[in-house]
Amino acid sequence: MPPISEVKESGFVRDLDILEALSEAIARTGEGLRLTDIATVTGREKSQLSRALSRLEKAGLVARDDTSRRFGLGWRLFHFAAMTAEARLTSRAQPAMRELVASLGETVHLCVLRGVACVTVHSEIPRHGFRGLAWVGVEAPAHTLTAGRVLLAELGEDSLRALYPDETLPDVPPTGHIRTRTELLAECTRIRTRGYATVDEEFEPGLVGASSAVYDFRGLAVASLNVAAPKSRLNGRLDALGQRLAGVARRLSGDLGWRA
Template sequence: MADPTSPGSPRRSGTPSSAGLRRDLEILDVLARPEHAANGLGVSRIAEILGREKSQVSRALKALEAEGMAERDLDSLEYRLGWRLYAFAARTTEARLTHLAAPYLRRLVARLNETTHLCVLRGSAVLTLLSVSPSHAFRGLGWEGVSVPAPMTSAGRVLVSDWAPDALRSWADAWLREASAAAAPHQHIRTVDDLVREVTAIRRRGYAAVDEEFEVGLVGVSAPVRDFRGMIVAAINVSAPKGRLGPHLGEAGRRTLAIARELSAELGHPAARGQTPDQATSDG
C-alpha cells in the first residue's frame, strides 16, 4: 500500500488544488460584495483588489465561467456571480426553510385539524415543499413536489402579493393564459385587473382565501412567510373540503397568518419579531 505521506499520494497532490480552490473562492467573494454584485467587475479591477496577477485572475474567471459559477457581460466584459451559485443558494435556502417550517406547520395542524402545506413559486406555478396532515387523516396522493397553476390557489396569489404593480401586470398575462384552460367554474380571477384587486385585498387582510376556485368542493387559505429582508419567500396553506372548513374560513385564515408571522420572525423578519400570536390573529 502506498504511503499517504509520499510525494505521489492523493493527500499531497490535493494540496495545490486546495490552494487553487481558495483563490477561486476569493474571486467569488469579491464578486459577491454588495457594492460589486449589481454591476460586476472587470479582470483588472479584481486583480487589483486581490493583489494578484491579471493573467492569473483571467484564467480563474474563465474556468469559473465554464462551470456556471461566474458570468461575463458581453457588452461591458465585466464579471458577476453565475447562475449555478444562485441555484445552490436557492436549494440551500429552501432546505433550511423546510426544516424550520415543519414545527410551525404541525402547530397549525393541531389548531385547525386540517392538512397544511409550505409552498413556493416556480414560474407561474406553485410548488409544495412540505405537507403535514393530522394523525387521523388518510394520505393518498401527496402534494409534496407537485406544482399547480398559481392563479387558481390562495398560495399563488399570496406569493406575488408584494410585487410592484408594473411587474405584476407584465407577468399576469402569461400567468392567466396558462391558467385559463384549466380554470375551475368558480374561478373569479380571469383578467389582470381581477388579479390586481385581489392582491390589494390580500395586502389589506394579510392572507388569501379561495372558495372552490382550485377545485369544486375545496376551500383554502394562505399567508405569506417573509425573510429578514421582508420579502415573501413562501406561503403557508391550509386546504380542506368546503363542508368542513368553509364555515370557519376566516378563522383559519387568521390562524394561518399568525403562524406564518411566527415563522417569519424566526427567519429574521423585523416587523414580525415584536408581534405576538394574539396580535397577528386579531389583524384584519
C-alpha cells in the first residue's frame, strides 16, 4: 500500500499527508512540527500548506501551539481513536463477562476512567439482574467505587495528588470509608499489592463489590471489571470474588496484547 502522500486525490484525502507527517513526528520525538518542517516532509508549498492547516484546525483535526508554533494532532482525532478503542475493548470483553455472569449469577460491569469519573460502558446481566442496565453511561466519582479505584491506583501518587489537590475528597457518600486523599493513596497501595479492590457497604447499604483492572498492549489500565451485589448473596466471599475477577482481567488483558 503506498504512503498517503502518494495518493493523487484532491481535497481532504490530499491533506492526509499532513496528518501522517504529524503522527510520525509525534511518535518519534513527542513533538509536533512547524509549518516549515511540514513543507519539507510533504514537499508542498508553504502557502498551500497554510490553507490546508487552517481547514484541518477548524475541523479539529490539527491543533497549533501558539507558543512553539508547532502543529499537532487535534481533539477530534483523539475522540475517534477513543471511541474505536472503547468499542474494541467492549467487544473483546463480552465473552469473559458472560462467562463470569454464568458462574457467579451476578451482573458484571465494564468500566472506564474519564478524568475523576468512572463510567460503565457495558454490562452483562443474569436473568434476575433487573438493575444492571441503569448503570451504562452513568458517571460516578471514581474514588467512591472499586471500579474507579483500581484504575486510579495505576496512575501513581503524583498524578493522584494532581487529580485530588485537596485533602478532603469530594462527593463521598455517607457510608463511604475513604474520605481523605491520604486514605485514598493508602487504599491504592493496597489495591496494587492485591491486584483487586473490594468495598463493603460503602456506596450503598447492603451492597458489596469487587473490581480488577484490565490492561492493554502498552501496559496501561484501560478498564475495570466490576461486580456489585447484595451482601446477603455473596455471603463472605468478597475476597474470593476479587481474586476471580483479577484472574479473568489478566486473561482479558492478554487478549488485548498485555504481557506481564
